[in-house]
Amino acid sequence: MRILTIHADYLKFEPKKKALKTAEDVEKKVQEIKECLVIFTAVEKKDEANKDGAVESYLSQIRDVAEQVKTKNLVLYPYAHLSSDLAMPEMAVSVMKEAEAKLKEEGFKVIRAPFGWYKSFEISCKGHPLSELSREFGPEEQKKAPKERKKGSEFSKFLIIGKDGKKYAVTKENWQDCLVWKEKGELYERLKVFVSNELEGHQSEAKKPKHIEYMRRLELVDYCPESDVGHFKWFSNGLLIKDLILAFQEKLAKGFGAFKIANPLLYRLSVPDINKLLGEFHEKDYSWREGSETLILRFASDPGAFPFMQKVMFSHKIMPIKEYEEAICFRKEQRGELVGLRRVRNFTMTDVHAFCKDESQSKEEFEKLCFICQDLMNSIISKGRWVLGWEAVEEFYEKNEEWLIKLIKAMGVPSFFKLMKERGHYYSLKNEFQSIEADGANSQISTVQFDVVNGERFNINYVAEDGKKYPCIILHCSTFGSIERTLCSILENAANDEKEGLLPMLPLWLSPTQIRIIPVSVDNHLNFSLQLAKKLEEENIRVDIDDRQETVGKRIMNAEEKWVPYILVVGEKEMNSQKLTVRIRAINKQKEMAKEELTMEIKEKTKDMPFKSLALHQLLSKRPIFIG
């Protein structure tokens, strides 16, 4: 920002003609102010990234000069000519208006000259040493005051709804006595963990989460100190899992009727829609200056998807209309909040939006999305280790209670509701599919949101029967809030299994190696192993061969370390019979099986799931070691 301050005996000005279409409406009459400090002001591009900081700096400069020249009369005078790199007019006006309001609160008499007008003015400068000053400054780096509100205190009511639809009102103080805990079963134990985390905060065992050890031991993902914190490097097997999960999501989204789109990662902050969408959450964005622009990396698919849909033509006849995107997102979370893959700064979100014409259509689609997310939680996270959290505006909840309870009963998952008096966000209702993990933490995987604001705000309209345009209700569904976090949950669930005395493993359809063949003698049995592998591969099974010059025992140990679900030791016996000796991880036993029996079992267990071939060389002797 640049300012020129003049301590004047008087200032007279008169608006002559609008210079901008968006100029404020004012009367064209002469104003005269006696003995005042005139602050000619130009708000610049660089102030856009941190508006609150800009206002703060502006105020402290004004206070400073006003105190020096000992005046309480101020005139804020927009003066674009001070800079060649101006902020957007809306931004500039709002900075000046905020400053005006604050200064008035502080007891100054403030006149603000209208913005966007050609004005004539006459000024008489006092001429003492301090009477003319010019200053240039950037937005103040603001230290965010710690927010007062604590977990849950913005919510007015809490409800627990059993999977049978029974409703219990609870408070922060009495939730432990709730009758719902008489219900038996793991689902309710998990709900209790979740409610406790939400209302009391999570008590951790102060250990590194298990998934961090596993993601490295299985050579899936690793930290990348060369990049910014919270950005990860992916190894081939990790990418295989990621691609499979994305393929699974794509199938679900297409089944839901969505078309796939892709948008840029980078956006211009000077575009009003982008600026609006970001609202007050600037501090979490990666942003930088590029020439006269401020660029930001997107935090979700919305900055791309909403302008995209704004330009798409559709009528009520083809609604609801649906779109989805694999959105690479960036959020500069606070350093101390980052934990392994659970909370990161760069992630892939799979974002589905449904654009609906009215509430009843929205509710119908909302239900469908809930069932899709349920399917996905069960397929990926497995074993039902998840519960539902909800947030709703009280009024919306009361109007739709019956529908919501019916939906919860249909899903058969107990739920915890947080109600708020007023809508603080763009949604009236949202749910969160929370995975409950080995260490008692919960991770949100999916979410479905009922958005009544952005359709109107972004002019995403449909043509109705009467030929007129109306804004859509938008349903947001992040099927995977982040693939990274999903992987975290998968690994934490394996840790959970391990805690319960089982061998940890990945869901079969995600195992990088599904069958490992170990030839007893590489010289004598490798050819047979290769033939067998080829036949199994034809059935869409990922098979590799440990052809290293190691003992059978050692190669089995290595396969177990990598959680290989089926291990075949192949030697003379197998070459001369139709049976295979299979070491099955899921039951921790060996079993004699015919080849067809084995392929049937795997095909049955991976039914309807996407398939991709091996990510690494089939022969272990040809593979590099990614992590010691």
Next chain:
RNA sequence: GCCUCGGUAGCUUAACGGCGGAGCGACUGCUUCGUAAGCAGUAGGUUAAGGGUUCAAAUCCCUUCCGAGGCUCCA
């Protein structure tokens, strides 16, 4: 971002003011093996980076970077 703890070979770690040592892995040989570690040898280190204290620093102090826990946060 704040507070606490940590960072030693590719991995897991010992030494905690006084010669940086081991296991795994890698490499070279021997062994050619039937369900969780065959044997021997070799290489591998600016102790995260930089500065300071000391006769002497991986070890004590400061700064920065990276990781974990807690607070805050998670639109």
